[in-house]
Amino acid sequence: MQSHAPTVFSTPERLGALDRLGDEIAELSAHLDAATARLLDLIREFDACGGWNGGFRSCAAWLSWRVGLDLGAARERVRVARALGTLPLLAEALARGELSYAKVRALTRVATPETEARLFSVGRAGTAAHVERIVRGWRRVDRRAEARETALRHVRRGLRVYQDEDGMVVVRGRLEPEVGALLMQALAAARETLYQRARVSDGEGGRGNVSEETPTLAQRQADALALLAETALHHELDPGAPGERYQVVVHVDAPVLADPDQPGQSVLEDGARVSSETSQRLACDANRVVMRHDEEGRVVEIGARTRTIPPALRRALHHRDRGCRFPGCGVRFGQGHHLHHWAHGGQTTLSNLSLLCRRHHRAVHEEGYQVARGPDGALRFKRPDGRPLPEVPSPAAVPGDPVGALRARHDSDGLRLTARTACPGWLGERLDVGWAIDVLHPRAEKRTLDGAASR
Numbered sequence: 001m002q003s004h005a006p007t008v009f010s011t012p013e014r015l016g017a018l019d020r021l022g023d024e025i026a027e028l029s030a031h032l033d034a035a036t037a038r039l040l041d042l043i044r045e046f047d048a049c050g051g052w053n054g055g056f057r058s059c060a061a062w063l064s065w066r067v068g069l070d071l072g073a074a075r076e077r078v079r080v081a082r083a084l085g086t087l088p089l090l091a092e093a094l095a096r097g098e099l100s101y102a103k104v105r106a107l108t109r110v111a112t113p114e115t116e117a118r119l120f121s122v123g124r125a126g127t128a129a130h131v132e133r134i135v136r137g138w139r140r141v142d143r144r145a146e147a148r149e150t151a152l153r154h155v156r157r158g159l160r161v162y163q164d165e166d167g168m169v170v171v172r173g174r175l176e177p178e179v180g181a182l183l184m185q186a187l188a189a190a191r192e193t194l195y196q197r198a199r200v201s202d203g204e205g206g207r208g209n210v211s212e213e214t215p216t217l218a219q220r221q222a223d224a225l226a227l228l229a230e231t232a233l234h235h236e237l238d239p240g241a242p243g244e245r246y247q248v249v250v251h252v253d254a255p256v257l258a259d260p261d262q263p264g265q266s267v268l269e270d271g272a273r274v275s276s277e278t279s280q281r282l283a284c285d286a287n288r289v290v291m292r293h294d295e296e297g298r299v300v301e302i303g304a305r306t307r308t309i310p311p312a313l314r315r316a317l318h319h320r321d322r323g324c325r326f327p328g329c330g331v332r333f334g335q336g337h338h339l340h341h342w343a344h345g346g347q348t349t350l351s352n353l354s355l356l357c358r359r360h361h362r363a364v365h366e367e368g369y370q371v372a373r374g375p376d377g378a379l380r381f382k383r384p385d386g387r388p389l390p391e392v393p394s395p396a397a398v399p400g401d402p403v404g405a406l407r408a409r410h411d412s413d414g415l416r417l418t419a420r421t422a423c424p425g426w427l428g429e430r431l432d433v434g435w436a437i438d439v440l441h442p443r444a445e446k447r448t449l450d451g452a453a454s455r
């Protein structure tokens with residue numbers, strides 16, 4: 001007996017009492033696992049319906065805010081909830097209290113609908129530590145298989161461009177996923193530009209000009225590809241420095257910035273109009289150059305480039321706010337938001353500024369969320385409908401006897417949970433992870449039967 005363990009007199013009565021205590025722990029744990037299954041079902045549904053999408057970055061951010069989980073644990077819940085949507089065996093085993101949440105969490109890192117049944121047996125037979133080790137070994141095999149596939153994909157990339165008999169040029173190819181994503185993004189941006197140009201020229205041509213048929217998506221894609229090629233050649237195939245690539249330049253007339261109803265323009269460099277709410281957001285924290293025009297629109301004076309928020313003030317702001325102040329967010333990098341916009345005469349002072357991440361800066365300027373500083377100096381956020389969005393929501397009501405309520409619910413669901421429900425089938429043999437994976441994993445390079453048996 002270890003010196004720190006309490007001295008125990010093992011009378012039969014005492015042993016009996018400890019057994020009952022142990023059984024109660026095991027039974028209640030099974031109840032909690034079964035309840036966790038229900039919780040994950042609810043999270044999956046909430047996530048799928050975008051229930052969190054009112055101002056939160058993700059379902060995990062909402063969960064962290066609403067129930068007080070740390071963000072890592074919240075992300076893990078959402079991941080497991082999503083995974084269980086396609087893994088009915090594991091989902092049901094958790095709901096019956098037969099597999100603990102810890103095991104299910106580990107198994108969902110590697111399980112697919114095809115391998116679920118084998119991994120379920122691993123979960124039933126092994127302890128949580130076995131499951132964890134098998135999953136780690138399984139991932140190594142998955143990663144090796146994935147690396148082989150990635151290499152294969154790279155070899156299979158290709159693009160063929162040739163002229164057909166009728167003179168049309170045919171384009172056909174296979175791109176690696178990330179290159180494909182880049183192409184699709186570029187095509188979407190080019191389509192958008194063409195759409196905006198078409199709107200402008202439609203506007204000039206008057207309303208009667210809509211007789212032309214709207215082009216199909218394939219036709220618009222073809223036009224977009226032409227624009228991409230033109231643009232690429234025009235810019236001598238220079239992708240630009242990362243900072244410049246996403247830089248946005250807006251030309252705003254001063255009256256528009258102060259009052260959206262004022263006549264005037266608010267356009268991007270390429271001529272696309274943006275809403276005055278967007279230009280206010282972009283101007284909130286930006287480099288600013290004031291140009292004065294004469295009546296004919298000629299530039300008569302250009303001021304020096306200034307930052308709306310000077311560097312020293314920005315440092316103080318970062319130091320005070322430490323991250324986005326939107327409830328439940330806390331992203332470390334952000335933009336300085338003027339609670340009272342400078343275009344309306346708001347001052348660029350620490351008390352009139354608040355740090356907001358990109359996502360939430362948009363929420364405040366363009367999605368109707370409101371933020372103001374209360375008389376006590378604390379920030380108050382409101383939803384678009386005016387309801388307050390508290391920093392920490394009040395906890396949900398819990399029945400006086402939560403364990404009794406949980407048991408009663410499971411009873412009425414016909415779920416019989418005992419101290420033995422979640423017991424592993426393991427009898428104490430040594431676990432050979434390598435052998436187990438070779439036998440279980442569908443993509444493991446199988447050893448010979450002899451080799452496996454002799455181990």
Ligand SMILES: [Zn+2]
Binds near residue numbers: 281284285
């Ligand atoms: Zn702002």
Ligand SMILES: [Zn+2]
Binds near residue numbers: 324325326356357360
């Ligand atoms: Zn944020």
